[in-house]
Amino acid sequence: MRMMCKIIFSCLFCMIFFPMVAQQYKTVLPYRMVGGKMIVEMSINGSSRSFIFDTGGRTALTSEICEELGLEVADSLQVTDVNSNQAFYPLVTIQSLLTPDQKINFTNVPALKLSSPSPFECFQADGLIGSDLLARTMVEIDGKAKTITITSAEKASRVSLRKMLPFVKAGMPIIALQAGMGNDIICLFDTGCPSFFSLKESDFDRLKTAGAFQILAEGYGEGSIGVAGMAMADTSLRVQFPLLSVGGTKFQNVTSETSTPPFTLLGVKLLDYGKVTLDYPRARFYFEAYEPEYDLASKHYNVALRVKDGELIISTVWTSMKGVVEVGDKVTKINGKPVGMYDFCESIINGIPELKAKKKTKLTVQTKRGEKVIVYQKE
Incomplete structure (x- = not known):
């Protein structure tokens, strides 16, 4: 049993950059889970380092590695973290971000320079790989094999379109889920979120009169830790959705706690139940479930x-x-x-x-x- 400490590092971005890579490419990137985070190895300017793989965020580096590699600040960018805190961050440029098999080399990559001390210290990671780096690629995430397959996107995925949901917003895996019958929830697939589902407070307010969920408990406590720091203590609610549908896959008895991210989050635990493919150029999300239906009924600590x-x-x-x-x-x-x-x-x-x-x-x-x-x- 792990500590009930919510650490989500995603920082949503207001613009997308398109790093240049080769015309046709494919790499299989192994990942390991550390404290609920997907950790991958990449070579940055010739130095092998660990990164958090985060589809809900944008590429970022710790202040410590920026200083170590002598990366100079070129600009700044305003971002919004998982607690909806906005702040301006310096931008640096990574000359080369190379996969371990040397098959894909992302060049001249803009990256946020995060403040010191490192928010990634516990995970021994030097940065974060976000959706902005993947904007021209197709990404398949296999939770059983613990692999991320990144390919060029000349052709659409062979996965059935019946398993596809379109992105609501180009460049980010933001999709529409169904809560019960006829209740849409706009949701960000965020591998930086360690849970299965995290409900945005405004979506709670909108859905509470529709009978989409039942309230299980009320809590008061600390919020998530984002790149801009920990959210102030506040009231949250624990709710249960009798039915939540991800495309054609039904999840019964889904428990969530309300919070204040910019979007409701569909987290990394989705990968326990199926394979995810993200076709960024075509703005498509595919979910290949291992089973057509799951019951996620569970209990939670007091x-x-x-x-x-x-x-x-x-x-x-x-x-x-x-x-x-x-x-x-x-x-x-x-x-x-x-x-x-x-x-x-x-x-x-x-x-x-x-x-x-x-x-x-x-x-x-x-x-x-x-x-x-x-x-x-x-x-």
Whole structure:
């Protein structure tokens, strides 16, 4: 069981760049999952580095690698991150971004220079590969094989058009899903989002009177961490969609929490259920499901936890724990044993070992009104 800490680095962009590559090409790029992120290897200006593969964002580099490689700022660009925070970022140019098999060399690639310290430190990544880099390509993502196949797009995909959804916005995999009967949700396929589905608050407001979902719980807690920082603590709702359709594939009992991204997000966990192909030039999204229908019914913890300054704290409180504990309260014991100091990055990647053993765990929590013992469990 991993920490309930939402880290989504996507930064949506207001313009798309088209890097020059060869006329015909194909590469198979292996990826590995680290803390809910797709990590790929690329060579930047001759130096092999790790990158987060993020279809919801645009290409970006850490400040540290920009300084190391001597990349000079050429311009700036305003971007919007996953928390809808807008900021101007410097732009640098990557002379060469080469795949490991040396079959595709993206040249003169504009990239955001992110502020220091690196937001990718926990994932040991030096940057982010976004949809802007892929604008002239066809991309097939196979979650079973853990591969990303990038090809030139002279011909359309051979996948049946019955499995296709058109992009709503050219250059980005933004598509229309169906919630129940006749309720459209405009949604961004974002491999930077670690969950299956994340509901934008304005879509919640629009759909709540249509009977598209039921409210399971109300929570108060910290928001996602984006490239511009963590969102302020706020109220969120946990909802369940009886039916959510991705093209012809039906997903039953889909749970989501409301948040404030620019779009509702369809996240990387979609790849657990089928293969995705993105035809960027033709603005087409294909989903080849392994099964025609899935039931995603699940339970969720009554509080969320995260590591702050080495200590384990309450980061979100859901309905059953309201008035019992508060955001920021410190966990002092787990099943009666004093807690130690925790590494933030280790908790993001591998979770807290003491919380993995049992379905129900007793936590001793230091609150403003003294110590309390609560049961940390799914409900």
